Amino acid sequence: MKKYVAEAFGTFVLTLFGCGSAAVAGATLGTLGIAMAFGLSIIAMAFVIGNVSGCHINPAVSFGLFLDKRLSGKDLIGYWIAQFIGGIVAAAVLALIISMCDLGGVLATGLGCDGYEAASAVGISLVGALIVEVVLTCIFVLSVLGSTADERTAPYAGIIIGLTLAFVHIMGIPLTGTSVNPARSFGPALMMAFNGDMTALSQVWVFIVAPLAGAALAALVWMGLKQKAEK
Structure with a gap:
């Protein structure tokens, strides 16, 4: 159970500090500051x-590692449950x-939710949001697959992955808010719905499906790269 508790805790920290930075201090931090928080x-x-x-602290990362045969099906389900919790x-x-703050209430802050069309800072379309999330997640998961596969880069994998997450957020925040992580998107969307705004929850399927598709694409690309390297 330790690894599942660890995944729940890690996802908790990522969501609280990443989404919290966007919700509480987004206007002050700006895109770069929020990206660095994640x-x-x-x-x-x-x-x-x-x-x-x-x-992993991200269902898309776990899915990519499962497809690369580095995670069992049992652990994939366990990790997903822990991450969403x-x-x-x-x-x-x-x-x-x-x-408990003078911020105008939960709904006024947005809780760092992702979105498209009216919920996007630039009004990106549904199709555009799907494309952006697939591409950004693919790049992010590739950084995980690559940095953790080689013993020369494995000691620095956390730094490599963290900086990659930051740079995909720099582009993605104005477009969709940047998910690349279904658990990080679902929690805030659920809390927004609990407080009376269903918009994020009605759109959250995009930020579950697209990151998982992006992870699958990353696994395919990585398998192809590995085969070329072996030849």
């Missing part, structure tokens, strides 16, 4: 729980914190 959360957790669970609890804690 990236630094990964780096911190990699050194805290990496030796326990591998620090961590994301939901983090969003609930964030909503509680915001309710």
